[in-house]
Amino acid sequence: MKVEFTKPQLALRTELREYFDQLMTPELRQECAAAVGEGGGPLWREALRRLGRDGWIGLGWPVEQGGRGLTPIEQFIFVEEIMRAGYPFPFLTTESVGPQLAEHGNEWQRDELVPRILAGDLLVSIGYSEPGAGTDLAALKTTATREGDEWVINGQKMWTSLAHFCDYTWLAVRTDPNAAKKHKGISIFLVPNSDPGWSATPVHTLGGVRTNATYYDNIRLSEKHLVGELNQGWKLITGQLNRERLSLVNVGPTSQLFNEVTRWAQQSTCDRDGTTLIEQPWVRMNLAKVRTGLEALKLLCYKQAWAMTEGSLDMADASAAKVYGSEYFIEAYRLLGEVIGQASTINSLSAKDSVLNGRIESLFRTASIITFGGGTNEIQRDIIAAAGLWMPRAAR
Amino acid sequence: MEFGFNEAQNEVRELSRKMLTELVTAENLSRFDEYSEERFDRDLWAQLATAGLLGVAIDEKWGGMGFGFTELALLLEEAGRTIAPAPLLSCLVSSALPLQEFGSQALCERLLPGVASGELILTAALMEPGNENPAAPSTRAEPTGDADYRLFGSVTCVPFATQADYVLVAAQTTGGVIVCLVGKESDACICSPLRVSTYEPQYRMDMDGVFVPADRILAGPSEGARVMQWIAQRTIAATCAHQTGVVDQSMRMTASYTSERQQFGVPVATFQAVGHRAANCFIDVECLRLTTYQAVSLLSSDSEASIEVAIAKIWAGDVGHRVSYASQHMHGGMGIDRDYPLWRYCLWARQNELMLGSSSSMLAELGERIAAGEAFCA
Numbered sequence: 001m002k003v004e005f006t007k008p009q010l011a012l013r014t015e016l017r018e019y020f021d022q023l024m025t026p027e028l029r030q031e032c033a034a035a036v037g038e039g040g041g042p043l044w045r046e047a048l049r050r051l052g053r054d055g056w057i058g059l060g061w062p063v064e065q066g067g068r069g070l071t072p073i074e075q076f077i078f079v080e081e082i083m084r085a086g087y088p089f090p091f092l093t094t095e096s097v098g099p100q101l102a103e104h105g106n107e108w109q110r111d112e113l114v115p116r117i118l119a120g121d122l123l124v125s126i127g128y129s130e131p132g133a134g135t136d137l138a139a140l141k142t143t144a145t146r147e148g149d150e151w152v153i154n155g156q157k158m159w160t161s162l163a164h165f166c167d168y169t170w171l172a173v174r175t176d177p178n179a180a181k182k183h184k185g186i187s188i189f190l191v192p193n194s195d196p197g198w199s200a201t202p203v204h205t206l207g208g209v210r211t212n213a214t215y216y217d218n219i220r221l222s223e224k225h226l227v228g229e230l231n232q233g234w235k236l237i238t239g240q241l242n243r244e245r246l247s248l249v250n251v252g253p254t255s256q257l258f259n260e261v262t263r264w265a266q267q268s269t270c271d272r273d274g275t276t277l278i279e280q281p282w283v284r285m286n287l288a289k290v291r292t293g294l295e296a297l298k299l300l301c302y303k304q305a306w307a308m309t310e311g312s313l314d315m316a317d318a319s320a321a322k323v324y325g326s327e328y329f330i331e332a333y334r335l336l337g338e339v340i341g342q343a344s345t346i347n348s349l350s351a352k353d354s355v356l357n358g359r360i361e362s363l364f365r366t367a368s369i370i371t372f373g374g375g376t377n378e379i380q381r382d383i384i385a386a387a388g389l390w391m392p393r394a395a396r
Numbered sequence: 397m398e399f400g401f402n403e404a405q406n407e408v409r410e411l412s413r414k415m416l417t418e419l420v421t422a423e424n425l426s427r428f429d430e431y432s433e434e435r436f437d438r439d440l441w442a443q444l445a446t447a448g449l450l451g452v453a454i455d456e457k458w459g460g461m462g463f464g465f466t467e468l469a470l471l472l473e474e475a476g477r478t479i480a481p482a483p484l485l486s487c488l489v490s491s492a493l494p495l496q497e498f499g500s501q502a503l504c505e506r507l508l509p510g511v512a513s514g515e516l517i518l519t520a521a522l523m524e525p526g527n528e529n530p531a532a533p534s535t536r537a538e539p540t541g542d543a544d545y546r547l548f549g550s551v552t553c554v555p556f557a558t559q560a561d562y563v564l565v566a567a568q569t570t571g572g573v574i575v576c577l578v579g580k581e582s583d584a585c586i587c588s589p590l591r592v593s594t595y596e597p598q599y600r601m602d603m604d605g606v607f608v609p610a611d612r613i614l615a616g617p618s619e620g621a622r623v624m625q626w627i628a629q630r631t632i633a634a635t636c637a638h639q640t641g642v643v644d645q646s647m648r649m650t651a652s653y654t655s656e657r658q659q660f661g662v663p664v665a666t667f668q669a670v671g672h673r674a675a676n677c678f679i680d681v682e683c684l685r686l687t688t689y690q691a692v693s694l695l696s697s698d699s700e701a702s703i704e705v706a707i708a709k710i711w712a713g714d715v716g717h718r719v720s721y722a723s724q725h726m727h728g729g730m731g732i733d734r735d736y737p738l739w740r741y742c743l744w745a746r747q748n749e750l751m752l753g754s755s756s757s758m759l760a761e762l763g764e765r766i767a768a769g770e771a772f773c774a
């Protein structure tokens with residue numbers, strides 16, 4: 001047991017920080033800020049291709065899959081640093097869909113799509129949720145039916161994030177309506193968002209984040225678009241979500257935010273008596289609570305990255321990190337927002353008066369997404385009780 | 397970044413878990429309830445010594461196994477899992493470790509083999525009435541003779557003080573804090589027993605000129621405060637490890653109980669409100685375990701770890717409190733029935749919570765470090 005980064009890992013972190021300092025030009029920052037941390041703009045795309053060219057995207061991937069052969073721990077350090085730098089990294093594509101395709105994809109997917117993902121040239125949106133299928137994802141109704149050599153896709157998805165600038169949608173569809181259990185009749189297809197039968201309408205959310213309703217109207221696909229085996233999609237979905245969870249609760253941005261709020265409080269005078277804000281006991285208490293919680297989240301994440309290296313990612317641990325992280329973020333933004341005070345409600349559009357570029361104003365509005373997104377915390381707690389503590393579950 | 401255990405660590409863990417779960421049973425523990433017997437299982441102590449576990453972190457040349465602080469902390473975690481009635485923390489962590497690190501060759505040679513063989517018991521006084529900072533004692537040491545001292549003052553909550561052969565005590569001199577081993581041969585030291593929640597033998601010691609010969613000084617005035625901080629950090633980290641065992645066991649007991657106990661025709665575990673509170677315990681215990689392992693790992697390599705130790709202790713306090721009450725609640729009445737083993741765990745969760753700094757006091761300390769710019773995230 002050695003709960004410390006090795007020297008090469010520390011060196012990697014330093015190298016990445018310098019690299020991202022250069023990558024994140026003021027123009028790129030401005031473009032990303034306008035897209036509410038989603039990316040998708042031309043400078044953002046160019047930066048992603050540069051990351052690909054410089055070999056960063058597949059840092060921790062095996063060499064035979066086109067990566068640099070380091071471990072998931074180095075991969076995690078990379079994602080942590082890029083998110084700390086404020087670049088909206090398309091981790092759904094690179095960290096969860098990509099590795100699933102490399103592992104379970106057919107020749108076309110492995111030899112053509114995966115290299116493009118590693119090159120920063122191909123983006124995939126996730127199409128699971130539907131108007132009637134949220135937490136109970138297996139209730140989904142979008143279908144793929146076989147006609148001759150082709151599959152015909154029909155249906156509607158909801159909350160298909162990033163789809164308006166992605167190349168493909170990783171789509172969950174029903175392929176066997178008569179399966180004994182509803183999650184046994186589901187398959188995954190890669191649907192080109194450029195297909196004439198594909199369309200999207202925007203859905204605007206509290207945080208300013210745009211997501212989409214997406215429509216699938218008689219889209220005809222050849223067999224090569226099927227991922228993995230027919231009717232075996234559920235395993236791909238849970239595998240993808242397990243990987244996604246780790247990226248969702250990355251500590252990079254919050255570490256950065258803690259440091260910045262601390263520095264801000266060290267420099268700001270307190271309205272009461274002209275001393276600095278950081279001298280107030282309650283400010284110290286808030287910061288200490290954020291710091292304490294952050295340390296645990298960091299370790300939960302690193303432990304998972306380590307477990308992936310060992311090939312022993314534990315389901316209960318993955319769910320624990322997701323639940324803890326998503327709820328911790330909400331509390332941390334509150335505690336840090338209190339330190340800044342009412343000024344933490346001033347939007348970055350009021351550049352002169354906002355504090356730390358209005359980051360907390362915006363985080364407050366986006367914080368809830370991952371308590372229900374990425375597998376709602378209620379289901380995660382069910383998983384923890386069952387897989388981590390062997391408690392029986394109610395029949396559903 | 398390595399969260400797995402090496403071979404030695406696995407061995408220590410498995411051996412101590414096996415021995416402690418076999419030898420420390422609920423019936424066994426009930427002997428000590430309400431102080432009906434001194435809460436020190438000397439047979440257990442002898443068997444742990446025979447198995448080599450008392451010397452786990454003692455150098456081979458003094459009769460130990462020669463492993464480090466990580467292995468010792470893993471033993472403490474198992475002691476917490478069974479709430480073993482033995483002075484593992486006070487003897488092996490708070491006093492034998494600093495003796496080995498800072499004591500003279502001669503003193504180590506005289507005492508450490510006895511600790512490893514179980515024949516000699518050490519303990520440490522880390523608290524005074526109204527003063528929880530072990531590095532800033534108000535007990536005084538007055539020089540006498542060539543290099544000897546006499547101690548004046550009171551310490552309290554000293555575990556196993558009358559059972560131990562020597563008590564590690566810190567005292568203030570005009571030049572700084574010294575750390576020494578006090579023998580109890582003298583009339584000038586009066587030990588009065590305390591009654592505490594856990595039934596652990598604890599004492600107040602009033603010292604009125606206790607004589608300490610020069611050869612029992614572990615640290616002189618220029619380094620005593622630093623040595624006491626060294627001791628406090630390791631004692632806190634080991635307490636967190638003990639707490640990890642305590643709450644892990646309480647939580648698992650609760651998971652089993654609720655899986656068996658039926659109401660409304662189904663196991664109560666199947667009610668989501670119950671399952672989710674247990675899941676919260678699981679998350680809490682994991683946070684405590686990982687912050688503890690991080691602190692232990694850093695201390696094992698003698699790295700600076702004061703922030704990480706404080707953070708682990710905050711978790712130990714909060715998680716101890718939450719898991720203790722959650723476990724009681726999910727057991728219903730059985731949780732506090734003295735014929736069922738859970739209640740004793742709750743007492744230990746509480747002792748560990750408050751020992752050497754509560755969560756709030758540790759948060760305040762951490763807040764000071766943050767304000768001073770000493771605790772930025774890396």
Ligand SMILES: Cc1cc2nc3c(=O)[nH]c(=O)nc-3n(C[C@H](O)[C@H](O)[C@H](O)COP(=O)(O)OP(=O)(O)OC[C@H]3O[C@@H](n4cnc5c(N)ncnc54)[C@H](O)[C@@H]3O)c2cc1C
Pocket residue numbers: 125126127128129133134135136158159160161162205209211369372373374375376377378379
């Ligand atoms: C900004 C945003 C981006 C998203 N991006 C994507 C995306 O890219 N792709 C995609 O497929 N989906 C996406 N989603 C959808 C997201 O995954 C769903 O919102 C989520 O699965 C929850 O489904 P729901 O919204 O239908 O809530 P519901 O399932 O209706 O749940 C409502 C409430 O009931 C609770 N609940 C439900 N079932 C249970 C149960 N069995 N036990 C206890 N409580 C229960 C839930 O926890 C929740 O609190 C996104 C959503 C948002 C808002």
